[in-house]
Amino acid sequence: MARGILETIGLAATLVLAIPIALFGAEHLIRGELLAGALYVGIAVGLVLVEEYLTTPTDVPGKVAEETVGKVVETEASDSENGE
Structure with missing residues (x-):
């Protein structure tokens, strides 16, 4: 990790x-x-x-940003593989 x-x-x-x-x-x-x-x-x-x-309240925005970026990058990568 x-x-x-x-x-x-x-x-x-x-x-x-x-x-x-x-x-x-x-x-x-x-x-x-x-x-x-x-x-x-x-x-x-x-x-x-x-x-x-332990997840503290200050960790939540960072975790949300990581998940959002991961989904966006994953979507863009799969779109470029499909030729779109």
Whole structure:
């Protein structure tokens, strides 16, 4: 799946927050504190999943524009193949 520059920057910002939390959780897991370690790792994974899959109100116009452009380009390409 291709990413735009803004999506890539958003993911990088989320990873800047999630990676230290995951490492902190891994430390707890290594020390034998399973509940705390699993909780911190879960929070880190949750941050990344929410950023990746949650659609916010600011994402809606971009998604609508992508779908519209995709339909227009697809229609024009099929028209030119038919010789019209």
